[in-house]
Amino acid sequence: MSDSTSQGAPALYGSDVSTDEQRDALTGGEVPIAVYGLGKMGLPLASVYADVTGNVTGVDVDPAVVESISAGENHIVGEPGLSDLVEEVVDRGALSATTEGSTAAADARVHVVIVPTLVDEDSKPDLSVVESVMADVAAGLSAGDQVILESTVPPRTCRDVVAPTLAAESGLDREEFGVAFCPERTSSGRALEDIRGAYPKIVGGIDDESTRVAELLYGEISSNEIVPVADATTAEAVKVFEGVYRDVNIALANELTKHAEELEISVLEAIEAANTQPFCDLHIPGAGVGGHCIPYYPHFLIQMFNADSRLMELSREINDTMPTYTAELALSGLAKHGKESAGSDVLVLGLTYRAGVDELRATPAMGVIERLAGAGADVTAVDPITDTTEPFEDAGANVVSLDDVREGSYDAVVLVTAQEAFEDLEIPALAADDPLVVVDGRQALTELQNEHGIYYRGIGINA
Numbered sequence: 001m002s003d004s005t006s007q008g009a010p011a012l013y014g015s016d017v018s019t020d021e022q023r024d025a026l027t028g029g030e031v032p033i034a035v036y037g038l039g040k041m042g043l044p045l046a047s048v049y050a051d052v053t054g055n056v057t058g059v060d061v062d063p064a065v066v067e068s069i070s071a072g073e074n075h076i077v078g079e080p081g082l083s084d085l086v087e088e089v090v091d092r093g094a095l096s097a098t099t100e101g102s103t104a105a106a107d108a109r110v111h112v113v114i115v116p117t118l119v120d121e122d123s124k125p126d127l128s129v130v131e132s133v134m135a136d137v138a139a140g141l142s143a144g145d146q147v148i149l150e151s152t153v154p155p156r157t158c159r160d161v162v163a164p165t166l167a168a169e170s171g172l173d174r175e176e177f178g179v180a181f182c183p184e185r186t187s188s189g190r191a192l193e194d195i196r197g198a199y200p201k202i203v204g205g206i207d208d209e210s211t212r213v214a215e216l217l218y219g220e221i222s223s224n225e226i227v228p229v230a231d232a233t234t235a236e237a238v239k240v241f242e243g244v245y246r247d248v249n250i251a252l253a254n255e256l257t258k259h260a261e262e263l264e265i266s267v268l269e270a271i272e273a274a275n276t277q278p279f280c281d282l283h284i285p286g287a288g289v290g291g292h293c294i295p296y297y298p299h300f301l302i303q304m305f306n307a308d309s310r311l312m313e314l315s316r317e318i319n320d321t322m323p324t325y326t327a328e329l330a331l332s333g334l335a336k337h338g339k340e341s342a343g344s345d346v347l348v349l350g351l352t353y354r355a356g357v358d359e360l361r362a363t364p365a366m367g368v369i370e371r372l373a374g375a376g377a378d379v380t381a382v383d384p385i386t387d388t389t390e391p392f393e394d395a396g397a398n399v400v401s402l403d404d405v406r407e408g409s410y411d412a413v414v415l416v417t418a419q420e421a422f423e424d425l426e427i428p429a430l431a432a433d434d435p436l437v438v439v440d441g442r443q444a445l446t447e448l449q450n451e452h453g454i455y456y457r458g459i460g461i462n463a
């Protein structure tokens with residue numbers, strides 16, 4: 001097998017030099033790496049790869065993203081350490097950025113793909129972005145290259161979509177290049193810590209050599225254990241199973257919170273007590289399950305395979321009722337105090353899918369706003385960490401700033417996402433009348449439970 005391409009960069013896949021020599025080449029900056037997708041996950045990942053290998057080209061379709069990174073700037077909010085790391089690796093030439101995917105592919109020996117894998121309006125997995133990146137990679141793929149997919153995908157994607165597509169579009173035989181799935185087990189807000197080794201790194205290749213190269217790569221990226229599994233399909237399943245586990249368990253917590261309401265107990269207290277023994281890990285009930293991960297991953301199994309998935313489907317259904325349930329706690333609170341829904345002034349706190357992350361896909365806030373506006377309430381919304389307002393205005397909300405909120409007065413306040421900036425908000429002072437209805441969708445306002453002039457309903461607390 002050729003050990004170098006026309007560019008002379010050493011191959012890793014199928015190379016006949018020792019693994020130690022390959023490791024030295026990798027950490028010595030001799031192995032050019034391309035990372036496709038420079039978003040919440042891709043920019044931290046590309047930056048760590050650059051920090052370790054010194055030779056990374058990041059690829060993104062968004063010229064503004066490429067421009068900011070090329071200037072050594074970090075466009076992702078809320079990631080400790082990322083701004084300094086981006087500035088440092090760009091400054092020393094270890095990381096550069098481009099919109100030209102196929103050009104970057106031609107020069108790279110390792111291709112790391114971490115672009116969005118979404119679902120369409122029928123909840124069917126949408127791999128179009130991954131497929132478009134693979135077309136770029138194929139255009140520049142050489143014998144001896146390794147492709148790493150980190151985007152979460154339906155199991156069998158590497159085996160049945162990525163590898164055949166790369167072979168067909170590059171003209172190479174399937175045995176001439178490596179493909180491995182190496183799931184990104186990272187949470188926004190702690191991306192660098194997670195990528196560098198908070199948890200073991202799962203790797204699975206379409207063949208043993210692909211797995212070996214993935215182990216070599218992540219052995220240098222992560223300080224934690226590298227866990228090779230039987231194949232890429234197993235690795236893809238590991239990631240999806242982790243996400244489905246979370247969605248199902250959040251649904252259980254959401255169902256238990258409704259039992260707790262009937263039992264007149266705090267489900268949060270019961271959950272915390274139940275979790276004191278190691279065989280129980282009840283999750284936390286809330287205003288809904290958002291983001292482009294947890295609500296999407298179950299569909300990577302439900303929609304793609306024939307096996308019975310009633311539990312996953314029902315869990316999705318339960319979680320998707322929570323935004324409406326949250327809004328109706330406010331509407332029933334208003335009615336209990338003689339206020340019509342129509343014409344009531346309701347403030348929604350938080351629009352992103354979870355605190356500190358500027359991501360709006362599948363955000364529970366949308367369902368809350370739709371139900372309130374649908375009942376005729378005058379809805380005001382605020383979220384200091386996102387600049388996006390249009391979708392929420394289209395749904396019937398007037399999106400304002402925190403300063404505007406402080407000037408306003410409301411019949412009800414609904415907290416959907418507990419942004420840090422809300423901690424300074426004097427919520428009782430926002431009351432238009434006595435009482436102010438407060439719905440706490442994230443157990444973030446519990447101090448208002450027994451406050452005079454407040455009618456408090458907290459999901460997981462007393463609802």
Ligand SMILES: NC(=O)C1=CN([C@@H]2O[C@H](COP(=O)(O)OP(=O)(O)OC[C@H]3O[C@@H](n4cnc5c(N)ncnc54)[C@H](O)[C@@H]3O)[C@@H](O)[C@H]2O)C=CC1
Pocket residue numbers: 036037038039040041042059060061062065101114115116117118129132133150151152153184185186187188292293
């Ligand atoms: N966000 C998270 O917490 C986690 C996400 N993941 C996986 O990582 C994937 C990416 O997630 P994020 O980084 O959060 O998404 P993101 O939406 O923050 O960033 C995606 C980036 O890819 C770029 N992009 C889109 N099409 C492209 C193309 N054809 N070529 C190159 N770049 C392109 C976009 O411009 C954007 O900058 C997710 O779909 C998910 O499967 C895995 C673990 C955690």
Ligand SMILES: CC(=O)N[C@@H]1[C@@H](OP(=O)(O)OP(=O)(O)OC[C@H]2O[C@@H](n3ccc(=O)[nH]c3=O)[C@H](O)[C@@H]2O)O[C@H](C(=O)O)[C@@H](O)[C@@H]1O
Pocket residue numbers: 152184185186187188242243246250283284285286287288289290291292293294353354
């Ligand atoms: C298994 C797991 O913990 N996965 C994490 C998850 O991160 P993500 O950013 O999607 O956040 P998340 O904490 O799962 O929250 C998702 C949604 O669910 C809600 N949520 C979360 C936990 C909970 O007990 N109750 C609840 O209602 C959140 O408010 C949010 O709307 O999905 C990421 C991913 O796979 O993309 C993954 O890397 C992260 O480690």
